[in-house]
Amino acid sequence: MSEHFMGVDLGSTTAKAVIIGADAGMVAWRTVQMGAVSREGMRQAVDGALESAELRRADIGRVIGTGYGRRLVPGVDRTFTEITCHARGVAAACPGVRLVIDIGGQDSKAIAVDRDGFVEDFAMNDRCASGTGRFFEVLARALECEVDELAGLARSGSEDLEVSSMCATFAETEIVSLLAQGAEPPDIAASVHRAVAARTLGLVAQVGKRRPIVMTGGVAKNAAAVHALAEALESELIVPPHPQITGAYGAALLALETYEGAPPRRAADLERAEESAAAAFAPQSSPSCADCEVSDSTARSVVLGLPIPVRRP
């Protein structure tokens, strides 16, 4: 019986690799941002995760690939879609979750999760980058700031400007035209965050709103985006501390669960796994709760940085 399993999520802008032990506990992970389904990014993520786990590839019993580049992962034993992997990873990390909203670099999805933690229904944007991480890159470029600065900027905006959520490219010209009309960058940033949230509501409506809701993907690291979405949904949102790796984590769990000859796990293993996952997912560099505790009393609460136990099988 192998002791370690790996999930590799090769998304449109970021490669993520997660290694778990035979007890389902997190051992190591690595995210690498390289852009456009990068093989080099994937190699670095895989090597980085192995290095920090002090393992070699031969020590990994099974590898599952996920994300748009799932078929490019070398030595992959099997692939699952990011929809299945996100549902699996989030359900393990946040037991009882019923809806996952994942907003990545170039796509967004709403995944309804059944009571057993598996996909019940899903909806995803198909051919337009509106309402995704790309939308925020466009905004940052137009406002001449870094993507990381957008949340702070949006928090200080007060005026509600109309920004189309239909198309990332047209949004850029709209932003430029708003700037030309003298609109303030914080107001523009806040309005774009609201437009993205409105776009996401449309996806959620396709699968039906249900709670608890967990938000994942790179955009979940943007506190203002999370907040705008929580407001639009009129619901609390839970954001794992490392929202980008839940898909890879789900893939690693599926690697373990589909590994032939995996022995049944014992209670002691499960406890160890819970501790290890809680430690692994403990808040580190994700947006702090302070970023999100907006004084506006109408704002919905956003839960960031919850410790995440591994779900008992």
Place this chain on the structure above:
Amino acid sequence: MTQPSAGALSTLIEIAENPTGYVTRWKTATGGKAIGAFPMNFPAEIAHAAGVLSVVVQESREPITSGRNLLTEFYCGYTRNLADQAARGRLDVYDGFFLADHCIQLLGAVDVVREEGNRPVYFGQLMASMGDPWTRTAVDGKMLSFREELAEFTGRTIGDADLARSIRLFNENRRLLRSVFDARRAGDATFTSAELQALVKSSMVMDKEEHTALVRRALAEARAARRDGRIRLHLSGHFCHAPRPELLRAIEDCGAIVVDDDLFHGTRYISTDVREDVEPLAALSQWYLDRNVSVPCPTRVQHDVDWDAYLLDSVRASGADGVIVLMAKFCEPHMLYYPELRKALNAAGVPNLLIETEHEGLPLESVRTRVEALLERIRHSQLANA
């Protein structure tokens, strides 16, 4: 007529991919006239009886350019492409056009065909309300007018005996194709769904006798195969034009096998025969009314016929594990029905997925992800219930 080729199936696929090439060859070889018939209900038997090749006008793969300003962006891809084909002279191979349907978008496109070309265009919409006391009389009147128009168009009288012969040939063709689709429902996997589409699409284009002979050859040449353990799917929707073959291939490459469909370029087109034991024109009227019962269509209104119930019955009969609804973007009749359809599938616990198609192309990777996610979901529930 048929060019020698590697195999009958390849020839049928070639013709399905290039209908204009076939029509041009047919006209050169026979000296006859060809009409473009717009989907989905034109009674082509009447044209055949008049010695005319009646071809269901197909969507072309060319990007929409000159025709772009003729219809708005919010028309379905098929109608925008029709307008473009008309504007670019791509429909000049046809000597005339016949319309029997009344989707408002199709009407708009056919009006462009009339404006842009110098060929006769006959608008003869068949009644859409199927259950009114006067429906049958109205349909009878329309069938008569099709016969008169085609007689005038060809300068030939269309006698009952000619029409009865054409009906027999068309029924034979439909029966043959239905036998292939029935075999698929029963577990045969000799042809992929893209190949089956080519069988039907080529039937919409070719002379029926020639098509029947070629299909028989294709069946004789084919190596029989039985269905394997892949997830079984029903494909639903997609009116008027064919979903791209690469979409059908992508669905099956993801680990599914299509076991049934209600696509126009599939079961819908071949669903219903024309009675041979009654007066031919009356039989064609009855055929039109029966088609909507065999496979209900959202472009028709009939209170005692229900697409949801039909779909659920089909899924039960074929043992499909799930349904993929293929919807042409901006197809209003389909958009109108889809929410009810989805509700019915969900209520019956049938996993389903909507894929919207556009003339402009196919985001294949995104399609694959969604299809695979559907299959993973189905596989998981099968394991859980095992």
